[in-house]
Amino acid sequence: MTQLFCALIAFGVVVSAQVADSGLSAERRAWVASKLYASIQMFNAHREGSPAFNLDREYKEYLKIAMAAADRREFDLATMKFVGKLRNGHSGFYDSWLFQRHGQPLGFTLLPMAEGWVVTMSQLPGLSPGDVVVSVSGKPIEQFYSEIDDILEGSSEAARRRTFSGRPYLWPESFELMLASGKRVEIDRRNQSLEQTRTFPFPQGQPKTPEGTTFIRIRSFEDPAHEASAVRRVKELSGAKALIIDVRGNGGGSTPTQLIRALMDRPWFDFRYTTPVHIAHAGAQNQIRRAFPQVESDPYVRGYLDAFEEFRSAMVLTPGAEHSPGSDAYRGKVILLVDGFCNSACEDFIQPFKSSGRGTLVGEPTNGSSGQPYYYDFGDGMSFRVSSKRYYLPDGSPFEGVGIRPDVEVRPSLADWKAGSDPVLAKALQLVQQN
Numbered sequence: 001m002t003q004l005f006c007a008l009i010a011f012g013v014v015v016s017a018q019v020a021d022s023g024l025s026a027e028r029r030a031w032v033a034s035k036l037y038a039s040i041q042m043f044n045a046h047r048e049g050s051p052a053f054n055l056d057r058e059y060k061e062y063l064k065i066a067m068a069a070a071d072r073r074e075f076d077l078a079t080m081k082f083v084g085k086l087r088n089g090h091s092g093f094y095d096s097w098l099f100q101r102h103g104q105p106l107g108f109t110l111l112p113m114a115e116g117w118v119v120t121m122s123q124l125p126g127l128s129p130g131d132v133v134v135s136v137s138g139k140p141i142e143q144f145y146s147e148i149d150d151i152l153e154g155s156s157e158a159a160r161r162r163t164f165s166g167r168p169y170l171w172p173e174s175f176e177l178m179l180a181s182g183k184r185v186e187i188d189r190r191n192q193s194l195e196q197t198r199t200f201p202f203p204q205g206q207p208k209t210p211e212g213t214t215f216i217r218i219r220s221f222e223d224p225a226h227e228a229s230a231v232r233r234v235k236e237l238s239g240a241k242a243l244i245i246d247v248r249g250n251g252g253g254s255t256p257t258q259l260i261r262a263l264m265d266r267p268w269f270d271f272r273y274t275t276p277v278h279i280a281h282a283g284a285q286n287q288i289r290r291a292f293p294q295v296e297s298d299p300y301v302r303g304y305l306d307a308f309e310e311f312r313s314a315m316v317l318t319p320g321a322e323h324s325p326g327s328d329a330y331r332g333k334v335i336l337l338v339d340g341f342c343n344s345a346c347e348d349f350i351q352p353f354k355s356s357g358r359g360t361l362v363g364e365p366t367n368g369s370s371g372q373p374y375y376y377d378f379g380d381g382m383s384f385r386v387s388s389k390r391y392y393l394p395d396g397s398p399f400e401g402v403g404i405r406p407d408v409e410v411r412p413s414l415a416d417w418k419a420g421s422d423p424v425l426a427k428a429l430q431l432v433q434q435n
Contacts, residue, residue, distance in 0.1 A: 024072045028380075032079065033059075033066055035376060036093070036384060040086070043374040045275050045315065045390040049155060049400055050087040058085055073102060073169075076382075081151045088387050088400070089343070089369030092153035096381035102169040104189035110165040115414045116180065117141050123194040124187065130200070130418045132180035137172065155369045155401035162340055162367075201420035212241030213432050215425075221253030221345045234262045234330050242333035242432045248363060248424070252344030252370075260352055263359075265329045268352035269394035270320035271370070276388070277314040320394045323352075334359035335428045338406055343367035347404055354404050355394045360431060361406040363424045368403030 037059050047053070062082040069075040076095045083093045107124040110117045110133060119131040136144045145161065148170045154160035174188040209215050214237050218230050230245075237243065243263075260268075336350050336359050347366050353359030371387035391399045408431070410424045 024075055026067065029067055029069075029075060032378060032382060033063055035378075036079070036083065039374060039376065039384070039386050040083075042278065043276065043386045043388045044086060044088075044091070045273075045371065045388050046086055046088045046091070046155075046400065047315075048390060050085060053085050053087075058082065072097060077151060077170075080153075083384060083386075084151055084153050086153075086386070087155060088371070089153055089155040089159055089367065090371045090373045090387035091385060093384040094382070098169050102173075104168060104173070105194065106165060106168050106171060106189065107187065107192060107194050108165065112161045112164075113414055118414055118417075120417075121197060121199045123197050124185065124192065125195060126183070126185050127177070127179075129198055130414060131183075132414075133177050134180050135178040137175045138178075155367075156403075158340060159367050159369065159401075200417040207422075207425060207429075209244065209429065210432055213244065213429075214240050214242075215244045215246065217246040218250060220250055221256050221349070222251075224254065227254075227256040227259050230256070230259050231262050234259070238328075238330060240330075240332050242335065243330065244335045244337065244425070244428050244432070246337040246425070247342050247346050247350065248337050248339040249341045250343070250346040250349075251341060252346050252348075255345045255348040260349060261323075261326050261329065263330050263334055264323070264325050264352055264356070265331050266325050266356055266358055268323050268325075268356045268358070270323070271348070271351060271391040271399065272317060272320045272394060272396060273371070273389040273391045274315040274317050275390075277316045279314075315390075333432070335431060336361050337424050337428060338363040338366055338404070339424075340364050340367055340403070344370045347399075351393065351404060354407075360408065360428075361404065362408045362410055362428045362431070363406050364409065364411055365405045366403035368399060368401050370399075 037055070040055060059082070062078060065078045066075055066082075069078055072095070076093070076098045079093045083091055105123075107122065108119050108127055109121040111120045112118075116132040116134065119127060119129055119133065122128055122131075133141055135141055145164055148167075149157070149160055151170060152160040152163060152167065154163065168189065171189070173190050174186075177185040177187065179185065207215050214233075216230060216233055218226055220226055234243070334353060336353055338350060338361050342350065343366065347368070347370055350359075350361060350366065354361055370391050371389040373385035373387045375383065375385045377383040393399050393404075408427060410427045412423055416423050
């Protein structure tokens with residue numbers, strides 16, 4: 001690590017004249033770059049998700065760009081692109097400075113649907129939820145997206161598309177949207193006045209449910225109070241025939257273990273996961289093998305090195321722990337409403353219901369990203385995380401980039417959104433009445 005850092009400093013001296021006015025010194029760039037290299041090498045658990053990623057090759061290419069970047073913004077984007085090549089939703093590089101200087105809100109959000117890139121929220125005059133965007137400053141929006149896809153973090157293209165409009169620093173400060181209707185909307189993020197937020201009018205209150213059925217909405221597990229409130233509700237409703245629990249849009253937080261226990265009336269298993277294993281001695285032996293191939297002629301040495309061959313990228317598999325149900329767990333029917341924004345701890349929550357058959361999942365596949373990331377803060381607004389676990393469903397099938405598939409798939413259409421109807425909830429209510 002020390003030798004690598006010194007080499008970067010030496011490289012930085014060569015280009016220091018180019019970056020002197022950037023506000024980010026060559027030494028600082030070298031420190032960020034070398035810390036990223038070492039951390040990815042040590043903690044990245046997702047080689048399976050990016051099989052073509054070669055750390056040394058990608059790092060050398062990144063280093064050329066990062067050290068020669070004209071300013072902090074260019075350095076940040078190059079670094080985001082480097083980490084983005086891990087293709088993992090829990091691995092990424094962040095800089096609060098970038099948000100402060102270049103993160104003026106777009107004033108709208110987009111979601112890819114069958115009809116195209118649909119406006120789901122707007123604070124701008126002349127742009128309404130339900131409008132379909134076809135180009136950005138004359139460039140087809142698919143091309144605009146594809147040109148920045150490699151900067152986005154995400155375990156699947158679907159996940160990256162969902163977060164596309166949530167990264168305003170990747171958009172121009174001023175641009176024109178062309179809508180499918182032929183209308184043009186000029187946007188200047190530096191000077192625009194944002195209006196009251198307008199979104200699709202999905203029902204936000206407590207929906208009407210059949211007698212004996214209760215609806216619970218949980219938007220996040222970030223605040224422990226959300227889980228505690230849900231657990232209290234479940235305990236209060238112990239005699240209910242059915243619970244419909246809506247976790248659509250729940251981006252995660254902390255795994256709600258108490259809520260799971262309050263609802264699970266049968267045994268269940270956690271996710272399986274793999275994580276990297278490092279043995280310094282094995283790594284050193286393989287370096288010798290590559291440097292001195294003539295040692296192959298010695299059968300004893302060859303056999304010794306063969307024994308450690310796999311440790312160059314070894315992963316250990318941890319089977320999911322089995323849990324027993326609590327004696328006071330809720331015994332009624334459980335239906336979970338899910339979508340692609342259900343992520344991380346939200347997926348930790350619903351996985352036991354799917355794998356054990358305890359609940360019926362209705363909606364869309366979840367995001368497919370979890371893991372316990374290694375996190376590092378540089379102290380100047382810059383930070384990064386590298387996921388140290390790759391999850392699999394209890395039966396060993398893929399989870400990362402795939403998500404948890406619903407038992408009953410229902411995808412709201414643009415017509416549903418415009419009408420303010422909720423076909424996912426409607427299907428759940430139909431299932432309750434059928435039983």
